[in-house]
Amino acid sequence: MTSEVFYSIDTTKVVFEKFEDETVLINLENGNYYGIMKVGKDILTLMEQGISKQNLVSAIAASYSQEINKVEDDIQLFLSALLTEGIIQTSEYGSNNITFLDNNEIYEIPVLEKYSDMQDLILLDPIHDVSAKGWPNKNQ
């Protein structure tokens, strides 16, 4: 029997803010940053407490008055992109409550807008954040 997988934003390496029209995120490890609007923004909101894919699909389908099979593939692709970019993480823990979002907007495929123009700065000065436990014996 496989345990249920929950998705949540990986706040160990990502800072993010929900503005009215768009959620913005910065991956502090690789310098990429992102803007996510509309359905994608709602998906991130639903993830804040950790949510299973099944509950995520149900919540988005209900919130946008769509059939589950109409949104499932879009959400799977979106989750894969978020995982690839290191924005979200999976765990065995999360909430089983389904939150339905109150909106009157038309469903659109969730889109991750990616910006990579900070890469030069990261390559110029690769920064190693060191924990308080030890400092700074370089990994050999």
Next chain:
Amino acid sequence: MNTIINLIDYFENSLKLIQLKFEEFSVRHSLTFIADEKQVNLYFSNDILFSKLTPAFGHLESSLCIESKLDVYVLDEKCVPISFLSPPWIYDVSEGINDVWINDDSKLKILHQPAKNTLIMLNLLSNKAIYWVKSGHQIPYYESSAPLRPILHWWMSSMGSQLLHAAAVGLNNTGILLVGKGGSGKSNTAISCLNSNLYYTADDYSLLSFNPYPTAFSLYATGKLLFEDVHRYPFLNDVQSKEADDGLQDEKALFFLYPKLQEKLLKSFLIKAVFIPKVTRSEFPKITPISSSKAYLALAPSTIFQMHGEKERTHDNIVKLLKEVPSFLFELSEEPIKNTDAIFKFLTGK
């Protein structure tokens, strides 16, 4: 394993050694400046370091003594060789790239860039800092435009101020921040204000404080322009400037605006708005509201990744700023005077 406590001992021992050497050499190169009601005392081991790193702060020089203060000792190996400082961690100068170590959790901030031959340390328990370079001659021209940035970023951050990658211009008590990537028109717009009814606070790095309203403070009285743009600003002809070092000819011309243009420098103002400039070929500039999220994307990544450490705090401060002041897209005219007129009208309503 090196512990934080050991490293603070290391810092204090290094500082004692440096202070002894400064006394031995009767070092008299120093400058005190005040920014955002915080005092910074700079002590230099020689005149080369002094001449490279102090002109940017000339407009803030002060003989006042206030409670919040930081002492920074700036030296090169003629004063204390790195072998005497002997960093107690493993590093490799042969990698050919910089290798920066930051610990946001500790009271001791260290930025060691072996390939750049720099060792920068700040002890937030004693408000003392050390800025070591192999030679004053190695300091690149762009360092003179925004000197001691890591130390000032860390210390100002610990004191509640935030260094931003933003230009700042204003009039009387209010003004705007100009944010965006290099090439977006920040510097050119800010420098244009030196020849207008407006005043200049910064072209690249501004200090932000919430007092309690968002307020911009000047830190560096410098300006940078692409060489091909310099001829468009004839009023800079008499201003002290420095060309890029050999091998950096694709970089920018650097201008020290103090003392020649001191009457055009504005030390602080309340932030009325954040502008995102955009270079266009339009005859007239256009200012239109834009969402805070777009301003965040224009300001936060470049600020976060140009500073060393304190990333979460920087994010929080930028979000707070953008939730308190409106943001606008500023489509620039090809004629600088029309752009400064547009800012003037925005600030005065006239």
